[in-house]
Amino acid sequence: MPLTDASIRNAKPAEKPLKLTDGAGLYLEVTPAGGKHWRYRFRLAGKENLFAIGTYPQITLADARKARDEARELVKQGINPARHRQQQKAGVLKEAENTFAANAEAWFEEKNAPWSDGHRNTVRRILDADILPRIGKTPIRELSAPTLLQVMKKVHARGAVTRAILARQIMGQVFDYAILHGCAENNPTTPLKRQIARRTVEHHKHLEERDIGDFLRKLEDYSGHVTTRTALQLLMMTAVRPGEMCGAAWAEFDLDAATWTIPAARMKMRRVHIVPLARQAVALLRDLEQVTGDGAYLFPTQGTKSQTIPPATLRNAVRKLGYADKFSPHGARGTFSTLMNARGYNADWIEKQLAHDDSDTVRRSYNHTQHLGDRAKMMQDYADLLDEKRQGAQVIQLRKVAA
Structure with missing residues (x-):
């Protein structure tokens, strides 16, 4: 029986992963931790394969079905959809001239699936509000420690100490990702550690x-x-x-x-x-x-x-x-x-x-x-x-x- 938006929202985690089938190879996997991930099962050259479409609710039911249909067309042509997506990503990086934004988006897409919703939203907000507007269009190999320090100081100037430190951590992880994929040679965030001190932790004020x-x-x-x-x-x-x-x-x-x-x-x-x-x-x-x-x-x-x-x-x-x-x-x-x-x-x-x-x-x-x-x-x-x-x-x- 095909899935509905209501049945997906109401699906609750169990001790073992649950597979909720939609049809034509598409199913939703509900993990014990509560994550909901779209998967497309297909056979190519006699072997069974899985294609990870994305995470619900970021990928809606309609989006997942559209992605499945596109993947099916590739399979009919003898093309592995996962490999095709990797090739597309490589093409995007080349077209974008290897900017920080291109690497950041590729890093975020690859790494965010196991994160909690709260952490995912926090990372996304810091990227969109504090980092990408300032250095997103810059080729990643041209970025230096002083430039990245200015990004941190802009955030720190608002009194957002923890957010400034998180911005440095996010930029560092993007650079590590770029190095692993041959898009950068070094990580200029390394000297920035401890440049901004964490606030002394205070007890949360409760109502008398x-x-x-x-x-x-x-x-x-x-x-x-x-x-x-x-x-x-x-x-x-x-x-x-x-x-x-x-x-x-x-x-x-x-x-x-x-x-x-x-x-x-x-x-x-x-x-x-x-x-x-x-x-x-x-x-x-x-x-x-x-x-x-x-x-x-x-x-x-x-x-x-x-x-x-x-x-x-x-x-x-x-x-x-x-x-x-x-x-x-x-x-x-x-x-x-x-x-x-x-x-x-x-x-x-x-x-x-x-x-x-x-x-x-x-x-x-x-x-x-x-x-x-x-x-x-x-x-x-x-x-x-x-x-x-x-x-x-x-x-x-x-x-x-x-x-």
């Missing part, structure tokens, strides 16, 4: 209990985009990391079961994480579904459905709400942990909700339970507590009375 109600009321009246407001509201209710929230895909959610399954590829610890959803969170998601449910992602960037908002969008919203000095989006996790620990909830449930790694490797090897039922009750209690704070209710701690 006395500020929660005021923050949530201001957030409810937020005049910015509805997706930004919803992302922050859900962040408070789920205690996930901002990057995990911003990159959320509709295929990860089962609203009827009130669960959100984040694939390992998007998690810091590279393990699947199941997030139980309170009634209030499900209600927000059903409302959001009317706005962005026709695309792959919950929070796409405005004007496109193929990229998601960066965590910086949430930080900007917090600043507009007047809470930049008191709270960072990542601090929502600290707010949750502080409140629920203070109210005596089981520490294992809290740590599992935060997807923290257990430092005791022996204990971790035996502790496979997700505590889903207990965490679902805890997260509902937490959402109710946030509602009370938002409404300005006086929460009174009751003492236990001896029997």
Whole structure:
């Protein structure tokens, strides 16, 4: 049975790779980590071969079928589509006179498949905004360390220290790729290491209990985009990391079961994480579904459905709400942990909700339970507590009375 956009979005990872067949040799492989990759199976000279078309959702179902049809025509002519694509890439590099941009695009296309969505989007943004506009058209062999240092300094001048360092790392990887393919002789980014010092790591600011109600009321009246407001509201209710929230895909959610399954590829610890959803969170998601449910992602960037908002969008919203000095989006996790620990909830449930790694490797090897039922009750209690704070209710701690 041919695939549909809905069946692809709803396809969930399993312990082993899944193959979802579309027809005429085309299928979608869903990896245990949650990646979705288009493959075309064909026979040439009596041997079976595979042609990697690309990754969903970057390559849509319609695009994959078109690529399969083009590949089939090549096979009919006795041409291996993979080899044909390599020859085309070589031709493009030659036509583009071996510029930095040509090498960067070839590097990105070859290397990005196993990356998490968040990392892929970050690399793409830095390339498009900070690197290619300045050095993209320059022949790669003409670029020198001083020129590349100026690229880094332009980014650093905006106060984006980490981004400047990432720009150097990306440029370095492009040069390594070019050297391996005979398009460059040396890597001029090597002397640039440690030219820009990393910022001292600061703890993420979390909301004090006395500020929660005021923050949530201001957030409810937020005049910015509805997706930004919803992302922050859900962040408070789920205690996930901002990057995990911003990159959320509709295929990860089962609203009827009130669960959100984040694939390992998007998690810091590279393990699947199941997030139980309170009634209030499900209600927000059903409302959001009317706005962005026709695309792959919950929070796409405005004007496109193929990229998601960066965590910086949430930080900007917090600043507009007047809470930049008191709270960072990542601090929502600290707010949750502080409140629920203070109210005596089981520490294992809290740590599992935060997807923290257990430092005791022996204990971790035996502790496979997700505590889903207990965490679902805890997260509902937490959402109710946030509602009370938002409404300005006086929460009174009751003492236990001896029997």
